[in-house]
Amino acid sequence: MRRLLTVILLLFTVNHFMVACTPESDKLPEPEISYTPDYDNGEVIYINVKIAIDKKGWESRTPEFYKENLAQQWDQINIRFNVCDRKQQLQRRYIFKPDLEDIIVYEGCSYWGDNGADTKVVKRMDKQIFKLAVIYDFYYQGQEHGEYGGGCGDFDGIGTILVINASEAMKDKYNNHFDQYTYRAITHELGHFRGVIDLYTYVVEAKNNPVSHEGFMPWHCLMNDYCYTPDQESAWSDYAIKIFNKTGNTKRANLINGLLYEDFANKLDVSVTKDNQPINAALRLYPVHYGKVDVNPSFSYDVVDGKFTIPDMRALFFKNPDVLWDRYHLFLVEAVVDGTKQYSWLADYMLHNAGLDNEESYLLSFTFH
Numbered sequence: 032m033r034r035l036l037t038v039i040l041l042l043f044t045v046n047h048f049m050v051a052c053t054p055e056s057d058k059l060p061e062p063e064i065s066y067t068p069d070y071d072n073g074e075v076i077y078i079n080v081k082i083a084i085d086k087k088g089w090e091s092r093t094p095e096f097y098k099e100n101l102a103q104q105w106d107q108i109n110i111r112f113n114v115c116d117r118k119q120q121l122q123r124r125y126i127f128k129p130d131l132e133d134i135i136v137y138e139g140c141s142y143w144g145d146n147g148a149d150t151k152v153v154k155r156m157d158k159q160i161f162k163l164a165v166i167y168d169f170y171y172q173g174q175e176h177g178e179y180g181g182g183c184g185d186f187d188g189i190g191t192i193l194v195i196n197a198s199e200a201m202k203d204k205y206n207n208h209f210d211q212y213t214y215r216a217i218t219h220e221l222g223h224f225r226g227v228i229d230l231y232t233y234v235v236e237a238k239n240n241p242v243s244h245e246g247f248m249p250w251h252c253l254m255n256d257y258c259y260t261p262d263q264e265s266a267w268s269d270y271a272i273k274i275f276n277k278t279g280n281t282k283r284a285n286l287i288n289g290l291l292y293e294d295f296a297n298k299l300d301v302s303v304t305k306d307n308q309p310i311n312a313a314l315r316l317y318p319v320h321y322g323k324v325d326v327n328p329s330f331s332y333d334v335v336d337g338k339f340t341i342p343d344m345r346a347l348f349f350k351n352p353d354v355l356w357d358r359y360h361l362f363l364v365e366a367v368v369d370g371t372k373q374y375s376w377l378a379d380y381m382l383h384n385a386g387l388d389n390e391e392s393y394l395l396s397f398t399f400h
């Protein structure tokens with residue numbers, strides 16, 4: 032999500048934007064602090080969060096300033112994460128516990144890579160205690176290219192969230208990451224940490240659909256249009272909650288895509304009727320790339336006597352099972368009967384959602400009159 036700031040959690044992309052940074056030696060042995068390890072007792076999931084701050088930012092304010100503001104911000108995050116479960120579907124309440132006693136101060140580049148802040152921070156934290164690091168860059172210094180964020184190494188299931196406003200206007204200025212938007216953005220990133228994809232990337236505007244000229248809006252969610260809205264106007268989607276309940280406090284590499292692949296409803300059943308009678312139809316799947324519907328279908332089928340089944344939807348969506356993020360995300364599905372056309376949308380997350388409901392197949396019905 033990009034807006035006033037760019038906050039990135041990428042458990043699922045790998046080193047897209049490697050930026051050269053100045054190497055830094057490791058220092059500061061961990062002080063002796065006792066931590067409650069992460070737990071899931073059936074009612075509460077408790078997750079330790081390692082906090083890191085850029086050196087220039089750290090030195091521009093007092094430690095007390097950061098402690099107070101971080102404590103307040105993580106209270107806001109914990110409230111938002113839990114209160115946005117509007118239908119009380121979460122099986123456990125979440126407590127994200129920021130470590131304010133041992134904040135890591137890092138030097139140099141905040142972006143990802145061998146000399147990036149994520150590598151430095153993950154190296155310096157106790158990985159038995161911490162599976163999540165939130166890295167704040169209060170002084171964006173411009174070594175990092177562009178306003179877009181970077182990919183992150185896959186630290187065997189350790190999540191890294193970068194809080195940065197990498198816009199030219201904010202270069203070498205103190206960025207207030209304690210405003211009303213940042214805690215909301217971090218909550219969105221925690222949705223990724225617990226296994227949910229971005230839903231806003233599936234939005235299609237009508238003008239970008241040359242096939243049926245209709246737009247598409249995914250489910251309302253903090254992972255979609257509610258990323259930055261006030262708590263009382265925001266909600267997790269049922270889909271996100273299902274994933275949270277399934278994930279619990281699991282941490283593992285490639286969590287998001289792995290979950291999606293494993294729980295995918297693998298069969299698509301298509302039903303076409305006209306005046307309540309099964310009928311032959313032509314079926315076409317138009318892929319959507321970066322919010323635009325392709326005018327050329329990727330797949331075409333003949334529906335005979337009103338029924339058609341695609342038996343292996345994993346093979347259709349995931350082009351390469353070894354690279355799970357490289358897949359189709361969304362299709363516009365067209366059914367044609369006697370020259371009349373009807374449309375439906377088919378997203379990977381819909382098949383995932385059906386799989387989470389233990390459904391082996393997903394049904395698409397077209398009803399002509």
Ligand SMILES: [Zn+2]
Nearest residue numbers: 032219223229
């Ligand atoms: Zn996101």
